[in-house]
Each structure stands twice: as C-alpha cells, then as structure tokens.
Amino acid sequence: MSAPTSAASSTSSSDKVSVMLAIYEKKTISIDLYDPLRKYISNIYSEREAQAQEDDLNALRELRFDLEKPSSTDPLSTRRDLLQSYFRALSAVESRFPISPDRSHINTLDFTWFDAFKSSKKATQKNIHFEKAGVLFNLGAVYSQIALSCDRSDAPGLKQACNSFQTSAGAFAFLRDNVAGKVAIGGTTTVDVSAECVGMLERLMLAQAQECFFEKVIADGKPPGLCSKVARQVSLYYEDAFKALNSAPLSQHFDRSWISHMQLKASQFYAEACYRASLDLHQKEEIAEEIARLKSGTNALTDAKKSVKRVAPSLLDSVGRLESNMKRNLERAMKENDRVYLMRVPALDSLEPIPAASLVKPASLSEIFDASKERWFANLIPDNSAKALSRYTEMVDDIIRTQAEKLQEESEITRVKLKEMDLPESVLALEGNLSLPIDLKEEVEDVQVIGGPSSLEAELQQLRDLKRVNQELLVQTEDLLKKEETEDIQFRTHFGTRYNRPESSTMTKNLKDRLNRFAANIKQASDSDARIERAVKDNFDLMAILDIRPIESALPNLARPIMSLDGNEDAILGSLKQSLRQLETLGAQRAGLEDMLKDMKRKDDILPKLMATAGSSEDLFRKEISKYDNICEEIAQNINAQEQLLLQIQVQNGEFAAMFNLEDYKVSREKCYKQISAAMAKFREIKNNINEGLKFYVTLQDAITNVKQQCSEFVTARSLQYKDMLESVQTQFAGLNFPPDGKQPGYNYPSASQPNPSTVADPRITSRPRPSYSYMLPSNPVTPQPSNYNYVSTGLNNPPNMPPRDLNDRSQSQPLPVSYTYPSSVPPHNFTGPQNLPNMSLQVDPRSYNYPASMPQTNPRHVYSHSQQYPSYGVQQQPHNGGGLYQPQPQPQRSTQSGYGRSTYNGNNQYYNNNASSQQQSGPPYPRPPYSIPTPDSYQGGGPAGYYKNQ
Structure with a gap:
C-alpha cells in the first residue's frame, strides 16, 4: 500500500x-x-x-x-x-x-x-x-x-x-x-x-x-x-x-x-x-x-x-x-x-490542561445534495411518496385549522366583550358619531327611499281611484241589464202571446245577485279604506321620526358632565381610546397572521424534497413542519396580549361609565330605538293594509269586467233573437200562413225536462254565415270576498300606479282591458267544459246564441238558426249524439299581463246557474287574504265584514 x-x-x-x-x-x-x-x-x-x-x-x-x-x-x-x-x-x-x-x-x-x-x-x-x-x-x-x-x-x-x-x-x-x-x-x-x-x-x-x-x-x-x-x-x-x-x-x-x-x-x-x-x-x-x-x-x-x-x-x-x-x-x-x-x-x-479553541466544523452539504430543484424523473411519483405527501398535508392542515380556530375564537371573544361594555359606540356617541343597529338602520333607509310616511297619502289616493273605477264599472253593468229588461217588457207587451221567450228577470237573476254582492263588497271595502285613513292620521306623529335624515340625528347625545370634581375626563377618555386602538391593532395583526398561515400552506410544496430525500420521510416532515413554529408563537403572543388588554379596557370603561353617567344615556338611547321600531312596525302595518286594498280592488275590477262581458253577450244574444223572431212574424203575416197550433215556426221552446230537438236548416242562415259561440254556464257563480289583513310578501314595495279606466270607448260586446292580474296562486280561467272542473261542485251546460256575421268575435260561440228552440237558462241541455251546434268548444285564453306579474282574469268561463232558484254555495262572504280570487266561479255571497283587519 x-x-x-x-x-x-x-x-x-x-x-x-x-x-x-x-x-x-x-x-x-x-x-x-x-x-x-x-x-x-x-x-x-x-x-x-x-x-x-x-x-x-x-x-x-x-x-x-x-x-x-x-x-x-x-x-x-x-x-x-x-x-x-x-x-x-x-x-x-x-x-x-x-x-x-x-x-x-x-x-x-x-x-x-x-x-x-x-x-x-x-x-x-x-x-x-x-x-x-x-x-x-x-x-x-x-x-x-x-x-x-x-x-x-x-x-x-x-x-x-x-x-x-x-x-x-x-x-x-x-x-x-x-x-x-x-x-x-x-x-x-x-x-x-x-x-x-x-x-x-x-x-x-x-x-x-x-x-x-x-x-x-x-x-x-x-x-x-x-x-x-x-x-x-x-x-x-x-x-x-x-x-x-x-x-x-x-x-x-x-x-x-x-x-x-x-x-x-x-x-x-x-x-x-x-x-x-x-x-x-x-x-x-x-x-x-x-x-x-x-x-x-x-x-x-x-x-x-x-x-x-x-x-x-x-x-x-x-x-x-x-x-x-x-x-x-x-x-x-x-x-x-x-x-x-x-x-x-x-x-x-x-498542570492544568491547556484550553482548546475549535474554529472549524464539518460543512453542511444539505444545499449541495438538495435534489428538490432537479428535474430528474419528475413525472414518476410512486404510491408511497404520494401517501407520505398526503400525511404531511394532513399535518399542515391540522396546524392551520387549530391556529385559525384560535384566531377566530379570540376575535369572537373580543366582539362579545366589547358589546357587553357598549364599546366603541359609547365613545363615538360622546364625539357625536351616533349609530343605529345595522338591521334597524337598513329598514329605516328602505322606508325613506320610497318616500317615508308622506308617501302613504299618494297610495290612499290610488285606493280612492280604484274604488271609483269599480263603482262606475258596476253601474254600467247594471244599466246593461236594466236596458235589456226594459226592452224585453216592451216586446212582450207588443207581441203578446207570440213573444214566448223566457223573461229577462228570470234569466238574469244570478247575474244581478252577483252584482249585488259586488256592491256589498265595495261598501265593505270603503269602510276598510276609512279605517286605513284614520290609522294614517292617528299615527302620523309617531311615524314622523322616520322622515328625519339622517335617522341617527334622532338619537340622544352623550354629553360631558356639567360639573367635574377633578377634571380628569379627558385623561379617562384618552386612555380608553388608546386601549381601543391597541385592541384594533391586535385584531389587524390576527387577520394578517391568518392570511400568512394560508399563504404558507399555499406555497408549501415538499413533493420535490420528498422525492429527493433518501432518508426517513419523518425526518423531513419534522424539519419542514418546524417552519410553522414561528407564526404559531406569534399567534400565542397576540392572544395573550389581547387578554391582558381586555382586562385593562374593562377597568377603564368602568371609570368612563361612572364619569359620563353612561347608564342614563343607555336608557334614553334604548327608548329612542324602541320609538323608531314602533314607528317602523306601524308603517309596515299600514303599508301592507294599503297593498292589500289595492290588490283587492284590482281583483274585484277583473271580476266585474268579466260579469259585464257576460252581460254584454247576453244582451246581444237577446237582441238577435228578437230580430229573428220579428222577421218570422212579418213573413207569416205577409203570407197569411199561420200554423194550426198558433205557434211561430222555428220557435219551439221545450220544457226543462225535454231534450233539444234537431236544428232545422234555414236558407237565411246558410246565406249569412255567422260565427259560432259556445257558452259554458256555471251552476254556482260566486263573488270576490274581502278578508282580514295579512302581511304579504310585497313588503314595502308600492303596487304600480293604476289610473282610472275610460269605460266609454268600447262597445258593450267587448270585454274591458284588464290592467291588473291576480296573485300567483290564481290559476288561469280557461275552461272548455265540465271536464276542466275537477274537485268543484259546478254543473256546466253549453248555450248557443245567434250572432250576426259582422259581430266581433272576441269569444267564439256556436250559432243556432231562428228555427232552433231557445235554450232555457238555468236548465241543463243535452247535446245531440254525434255532436252538433251545442257541443262545447275550447275557449281562447286571454294573456293580458299587468303590473302585478300574474295571469289575468280571462272571463271565458261559466256565469249562469243551472237553475235560477238553485242554492248558492256556502262560504265566507269575502275573499281570503291577500284577496286572491281563485276563479270567478268561486265567488260567494257578500257579507257584512270588510277586507282589512279591524283597526
């Protein structure tokens, strides 16, 4: 080696x-x-x-x-x-x-x-x-x-x-x-x-x-x-x-x-x-x-x-x-x-050992060996790494959730304690910055936006105008029936026994009864209108506070004491305000700390480090999770500082309340709050009553208009019958061709129990085509019913302006335009026969009238020739097998829209009883609140009560 x-x-x-x-x-x-x-x-x-x-x-x-x-x-x-x-x-x-x-x-x-x-x-x-x-x-x-x-x-x-x-x-x-x-x-x-x-x-x-x-x-x-x-x-x-x-x-x-x-x-x-x-x-x-x-x-x-x-x-x-x-x-x-x-x-x-001084140490290679910034095989993520990442994410989420709950809890504690001490409202009141509770302030502002109590007079005038329109419309309808009845009496006197059609008084009994009930309803509504006007007059002084702008100026002021023993009011107030500012600063810090936590979590991506770590992932987790320690410590310090500051504020607020007689001020302020709330309650009550009345008059106007249309059609049909009979009589006299039984040809009036015979063809009918009209007559027509006051969802919104109608610019055979609709619960009145009336004890019999060819066809009906038998009003007629002139026809539905956003009263259904003397359905004498009339057929007889709550 x-x-x-x-x-x-x-x-x-x-x-x-x-x-x-x-x-x-x-x-x-x-x-x-x-x-x-x-x-x-x-x-x-x-x-x-x-x-x-x-x-x-x-x-x-x-x-x-x-x-x-x-x-x-x-x-x-x-x-x-x-x-x-x-x-x-x-x-x-x-x-x-x-x-x-x-x-x-x-x-x-x-x-x-x-x-x-x-x-x-x-x-x-x-x-x-x-x-x-x-x-x-x-x-x-x-x-x-x-x-x-x-x-x-x-x-x-x-x-x-x-x-x-x-x-x-x-x-x-x-x-x-x-x-x-x-x-x-x-x-x-x-x-x-x-x-x-x-x-x-x-x-x-x-x-x-x-x-x-x-x-x-x-x-x-x-x-x-x-x-x-x-x-x-x-x-x-x-x-x-x-x-x-x-x-x-x-x-x-x-x-x-x-x-x-x-x-x-x-x-x-x-x-x-x-x-x-x-x-x-x-x-x-x-x-x-x-x-x-x-x-x-x-x-x-x-x-x-x-x-x-x-x-x-x-x-x-x-x-x-x-x-x-x-x-x-x-x-x-x-x-x-x-x-x-x-x-x-x-x-x-x-000898003592010589002391040593170490100036070196092994260099850390963590940054040199950190592979988290490398892109080696970045798209390959094994399951164990994904699970480890999920475990770390749960650890971070637990920290974030725990700290966020602490911050929110402390903020709520601060809010509750300040509310108990009436802070900072009492300090602001001393400086002239008065305030109402948010919900009450918003309600008052809503009232002021629509004009305040002064706007009620304009709505009362709308009630008067609508009532006048209904009264005029009712008089016009009654005049139609009176005129027809007068002509019927004249014809009956002139022709004697040859004039064999039913009397008008018998056929129009139900119509007149309905008009009488309408008149009774208008009278009852007038009484309710008078009660509303009295309520406005009697409570105007109470509601006058709602006209004060801004509404905060109606509140009492918190004044400084007239006499001061030691003159330290400014010192007490200053220290309290300083503490409140410090508390506000702590609250802002908590919000910043919470945002910092969320931002740290958003940026905390340890997947690259996890994939580059050769050792235990737990070691990496401990290292990475430790970066949240500093912010958690800051949160703990913030919470502790707030607790100490709240204790200090409680002491300072006690001195402030004693110095400025805060309890008496709270009593007077609460009294003012109650006065404003009472004014709001009365305003809402009157406003809702007026809205109820407006809805009632609009609904009643539609019902009267429908009856007037029916009366117009009835009068027109009677007029055509008279003309046809007059032509037949003149023809007989001219030809001296009298029938042996003394009856006019083509006019065979059966009894209530006889079926309607077949229609005899007439060359005059074939040479002069006429529109076909089909009537479906109810057995129990009823009238609108005014009822007691109920709060409705319209709140403080005014109904649309409803100018009086000009009733003189339309013919008697046309229905008046309907400018208001029923509440959303009212179904459209579109009936084509008895099959359209489930769950209603009404019997419908088709009627047919002869109309001239030039008559406006607002509501198509079947025609019948002069030789047909005149149908008995109030007696159910049976159509011929296989169909004929008496078959019920589908009724076109009017789609007039009004300011209330609901379907109009179409006026195309039944308006006669199957028998003039039939018993009326029982029920309340006026409609249920909020005066929505399900169908004109549901009108009952009028009653003595009005449609508003008794004042």
Whole structure:
C-alpha cells in the first residue's frame, strides 16, 4: 500500500513547511443504468412513460460513464461538480426505483467499488446506497485534494484551503451518518466506507482545517495565549484520528505510515500549544509554570520521535526545529529562575490542561445534495411518496385549522366583550358619531327611499281611484241589464202571446245577485279604506321620526358632565381610546397572521424534497413542519396580549361609565330605538293594509269586467233573437200562413225536462254565415270576498300606479282591458267544459246564441238558426249524439299581463246557474287574504265584514 498523498505548504514556530494529507478516490467498474431503469418504467408505469423519460435516462448514463473514467486533464472543480450532480441524480433514482436483490425490484444492477486504501480489495452490492457511498467518499477526497492544491502562503488561498477541508469533513460525516449503516446491511463492503474509517477521515480533515487557522493566527501575530488554544485543538483532532487508526478494523487496514503521521502530528501540535503557552507565561513572569510547559512539550516530541516510523522527512525537520526552540527557551527560563525568581517548578502531572479553541466544523452539504430543484424523473411519483405527501398535508392542515380556530375564537371573544361594555359606540356617541343597529338602520333607509310616511297619502289616493273605477264599472253593468229588461217588457207587451221567450228577470237573476254582492263588497271595502285613513292620521306623529335624515340625528347625545370634581375626563377618555386602538391593532395583526398561515400552506410544496430525500420521510416532515413554529408563537403572543388588554379596557370603561353617567344615556338611547321600531312596525302595518286594498280592488275590477262581458253577450244574444223572431212574424203575416197550433215556426221552446230537438236548416242562415259561440254556464257563480289583513310578501314595495279606466270607448260586446292580474296562486280561467272542473261542485251546460256575421268575435260561440228552440237558462241541455251546434268548444285564453306579474282574469268561463232558484254555495262572504280570487266561479255571497283587519 502506498503512503498517503501529502504536500507541504504551511509555516509554524519552526519557520518551515507543515505537512498535510489528501485522499485518493475510489475506483469502480462500468455499469449501464439505462436498460434496467427503462424496463422498470415500462413495466410499472407504461411504455409511453418510458419514452418520456428517455432524456433523463440518457443523462444519467452519461454521468455514470464520466464518473467511471475521470480525465487527468480536467480541473478538480469539474470533477467535484460531476460528483455532486451524480449524487443528486442518485437521490432521485433512490426514491423512484427500488434497487435490491428482491425479484419485484430492479435486481440486475451490480455496483462494484474498490477500496481506496487497498486497491486489491473490492465489493459488489445490488444496493444503491453502496453506489452513493462511493460517490460521497470520492467527493470528500476531491475536496481534500482541492484544499491541498491551494496556496496557503496568502490569505485567500489559506481561506479556500480551510473551507475545502471543512467541506471534505462534511462529506465524510454525511457518509458516516446517513449511508454507511445502509451499506453495512446490504452485504459485503469495503473498509474505506465503514463508519469507523470515514469517521477517522472526518477528524483528519478537521485537524487540517484547524491547522490552517493556526497558520493564520501565527501570520496575523495574534497573542500567544490564543495561538496556544488553536494549536491545542489541532492536536486534539489528530489524537482522535490516531486513536481510530490504532483500533480495529483500521489498525490492520492502513499502512503504518498513516499511524506514525497522526501520532507525530498530534505530538507536534501539543508541543506547539505548550510552546505558545510558555511565551504567554514568560510575559506574565510566571517562570515556574513556563518551565513546566516547556518540559511537557519537549517530552511529548521526544516520545513521538522514538515511536514513529516512515514519516515524511519534512515533518521530522519541522518537529526538530520546534524541539530546538523549546529546549533553548527552557534553558533560558531555568537560568532566570535559578538566579532571579527562585520559584518551585510544579510537577508535570499537576498542570492544568491547556484550553482548546475549535474554529472549524464539518460543512453542511444539505444545499449541495438538495435534489428538490432537479428535474430528474419528475413525472414518476410512486404510491408511497404520494401517501407520505398526503400525511404531511394532513399535518399542515391540522396546524392551520387549530391556529385559525384560535384566531377566530379570540376575535369572537373580543366582539362579545366589547358589546357587553357598549364599546366603541359609547365613545363615538360622546364625539357625536351616533349609530343605529345595522338591521334597524337598513329598514329605516328602505322606508325613506320610497318616500317615508308622506308617501302613504299618494297610495290612499290610488285606493280612492280604484274604488271609483269599480263603482262606475258596476253601474254600467247594471244599466246593461236594466236596458235589456226594459226592452224585453216592451216586446212582450207588443207581441203578446207570440213573444214566448223566457223573461229577462228570470234569466238574469244570478247575474244581478252577483252584482249585488259586488256592491256589498265595495261598501265593505270603503269602510276598510276609512279605517286605513284614520290609522294614517292617528299615527302620523309617531311615524314622523322616520322622515328625519339622517335617522341617527334622532338619537340622544352623550354629553360631558356639567360639573367635574377633578377634571380628569379627558385623561379617562384618552386612555380608553388608546386601549381601543391597541385592541384594533391586535385584531389587524390576527387577520394578517391568518392570511400568512394560508399563504404558507399555499406555497408549501415538499413533493420535490420528498422525492429527493433518501432518508426517513419523518425526518423531513419534522424539519419542514418546524417552519410553522414561528407564526404559531406569534399567534400565542397576540392572544395573550389581547387578554391582558381586555382586562385593562374593562377597568377603564368602568371609570368612563361612572364619569359620563353612561347608564342614563343607555336608557334614553334604548327608548329612542324602541320609538323608531314602533314607528317602523306601524308603517309596515299600514303599508301592507294599503297593498292589500289595492290588490283587492284590482281583483274585484277583473271580476266585474268579466260579469259585464257576460252581460254584454247576453244582451246581444237577446237582441238577435228578437230580430229573428220579428222577421218570422212579418213573413207569416205577409203570407197569411199561420200554423194550426198558433205557434211561430222555428220557435219551439221545450220544457226543462225535454231534450233539444234537431236544428232545422234555414236558407237565411246558410246565406249569412255567422260565427259560432259556445257558452259554458256555471251552476254556482260566486263573488270576490274581502278578508282580514295579512302581511304579504310585497313588503314595502308600492303596487304600480293604476289610473282610472275610460269605460266609454268600447262597445258593450267587448270585454274591458284588464290592467291588473291576480296573485300567483290564481290559476288561469280557461275552461272548455265540465271536464276542466275537477274537485268543484259546478254543473256546466253549453248555450248557443245567434250572432250576426259582422259581430266581433272576441269569444267564439256556436250559432243556432231562428228555427232552433231557445235554450232555457238555468236548465241543463243535452247535446245531440254525434255532436252538433251545442257541443262545447275550447275557449281562447286571454294573456293580458299587468303590473302585478300574474295571469289575468280571462272571463271565458261559466256565469249562469243551472237553475235560477238553485242554492248558492256556502262560504265566507269575502275573499281570503291577500284577496286572491281563485276563479270567478268561486265567488260567494257578500257579507257584512270588510277586507282589512279591524283597526
């Protein structure tokens, strides 16, 4: 075995060079990483993924090839960078590719490395840790070579050498702590990568780094006491290395020259420490101890020189010069003591150990070995790594959740306690910054936006206008029936027995009853309107507070005391305000801390580090989770500061309340709150009553309009019948063709029990086509029902403006336009026959009238000829089998929309009872709130009560 590589470049007390050592690299055998790794990717992931990793696989193979055959022309820095890059790549491979003898793993890779100190010995393992151990050893060796190549004669070179020795020690320490144990359990290995060997090399590199510092303090002319401490630490590091070399398994593995070198270097720097200590003692005139230190140092050198063999001659020369200097000083000191000081020299074993000062340590290689920034096989994430990442995420989430709950809890505690102390409202009230509770303030602002209590008068006027429109419409409808009844009486008087159609009073009884109920409803509604107007007048003063703008100006002011005994109001108020500002600052800090926690979690991505970590993931988790410790500590400090500040505020608020008579102010303010709330409640009540009334009048107007349309159709049909009968009578008189039974032809009126005969064709009918109208007459028409007040969902929104209608611009046969709709619960009134009336006890009989061809067809009906029998109103008629003129026809539905957004009252369903004397359905005398009338057929008889709640 060869001697250790060495170079001399340092000066000491001998004023000559000092010998240091460097380490040779380990040798290896070529191996191809490409094929086994690619096959594994293809089998475990996919062929497509294997193709995607081609670049990384080729780059890894290239790094291994360069590692196997170092170039003698490349600088040491290039070799260093290659080893570092390859080690980071191995870390990425380790976390993604299981390499071991196991059949399910990659078991075709055999890593072979030779011993650095006995090149004839080698070991092979299917273990990636063995490969990493070889790389780490070579990295430490390269750093030692870099250090030895530095020119230590100047300060920059000396500093670089010292740093390189420390980095070399760091590489050997990392190998000992993280890899050597895994290599030992992987099978046969070499001694050079054992924990004992790399530990010895670490101490050697530290000794040489400390020696660089000794050279520096000597060159800088530092005090002898400091130089002694530095030299003593050099000797201690060499002593540790010497002890390791003298122990198994290293004692039989290393050449004797290594042991001799370590022993002599340890003795040299122990003697150097004694020499520097003696110089310091001489300056202090402590001659006796000076003599003892010089004797101790020379004895150590003498003993070492006797036992060492095969050491570098330059080292022996350096030791000899040091020994000569020490003996010369010893002779001088002994003469001075004998002649002048006459002090007793202490025994050598009684001397205190020379203190040591360590100025070096193994350099951390965490950043150098950090593969998290590398992109090696970034898309390959094994299941165990994904599970580990999930576990870490849960740990972080638990921290975030716990701390966020603490922050929120403290914020809520602050809010509740300030609310109990009426802060900061009471302080703001003293400064004139009054405030209402948020919900009450919003309600008042909503009222003020729509005009406040003053807007109620305009809505009352809308009620009056709608009532007037309904009254006028009712009068017009009654006039239609009266006019028709008058004509019927005149015709009956004129024609006598030849006028055999039913009397109008019999046929219009139900219509008149409905109109009477409408009139009763209007009267009841008028009473409710009057109650509303009285309520507005009686409560206007109460609601006047809602017109004050801003509403906060209605609140009482918190005034300063008229008389003050000690005049410290400003001091009390100032201290309280200062504490509140501090509390606000703490609250802002809590918000910032919570945001900081969330931001840290968002940026906390440890997957690259997890994939690059060769060791236990738990170690990584502990390290990474520790970065949340500082912010958790800040949160705890914030919470503690808030608790102390709240206690202080409670004391200050007690003084403030006593000084400014706060309790009386709270009573008056609460009274004002109640007054505003009472005004709001009354305003809402009146507003809702008005809205109820508006809805009722709109609904009633639609119902009256529908009845008016029915009356118009009835009058038109009666008029056509009269004309047809008049033509027939004139024809009979002109032809003197009287029937034997004295009845007019074509007018055979059956009784209620007789079926309707077939219709006789008339050439006048065929020559003058007429539209067909089909009537479906209900058995129990009912009227709208006003009811008591109920709060409705419209809230404070005004109904749309409803101007009075002009009722004189339409013919009697057309329905009035409907500008309002029913509530959403009202179904559209579109009936085509009895089958459309489930769950209703109504009987419908189709009716038919003769209309002129020129009559507007707003509601198509069947026509019948003058020779048909006139149907009996109130008597159910049976249509002919197979269909005919009496078949019910589908009714077109009106789709007029109004401001209320609901379907209009179409007016196309039944309006006659099947019998004039049939019994009306029982029920309440007015509609249920909010005055929605399901269908015109559901109207019941009027009652004495109004549609509003009694005031």
